[in-house]
Amino acid sequence: METGIIDEASMLDLAQNTFQVSNNGKETENKLTMIVISGDMDKVFAAFMIANGAAASGMDVCMFFTFWGMKAIQKDGQLTGKSLFGRMLGMMNRGGLDAIGPSRLNMGGMGRWMFKKMMKEKGASSLPELYDLAVEQGVVMMPCITSQDVMEIEMADLKPNVTQPVGVAAMLEQASESKFTLFI
DSSP states (O other): OOOSOOOHHHHHHHHHHHHHHHTTTOOOEEEEEEEEOOOOHHHHHHHHHHHHHHHHTTOEEEEEEOGGGGGGGBOTTOOOOSSHHHHHHHHHTOOSTTTOOOSSOOGGGHHHHHHHHHHHHTTOOOHHHHHHHHHHTTOEEEEBHHHHHHTTOOGGGBOTTSOSOBOHHHHHHHHHTEEEEEEO
């Protein structure tokens, strides 16, 4: 008589087959891969908070920085670009953790100043402190080679703790091995 109850062996088989299909046959590691596309202060703050929390809990963490997210791994105040458009972009989009503003209410830099002041008063870590903690915890930070090329950002413009630039295939490889992949 069919009862609709699945025995333990069948359930385990089903779980393994589902696991293999969802991960292309690869086992996942205790790892987080994060794609950081935003260069907004609040989103970069969230990205580093999550990365540090995951690393502190024992996870391997890989952050892939692309387009505006590249601002988070640029040296402070570093001007970029060689062509006219590249230099214009570099002037308008200065990188560095201290230069980025919030996604809303930036008000010509006043919002950034206000948020930094409020964060300090509440004892919240600054973006540079969160970056340094991520480096200390071994978080891997990979710049996107396409973004670097398009935005004319040289390796010399980036912080020393980032990897060599990689393509999307390298990020996808990391993501395929991860329990979690986040897009910020």
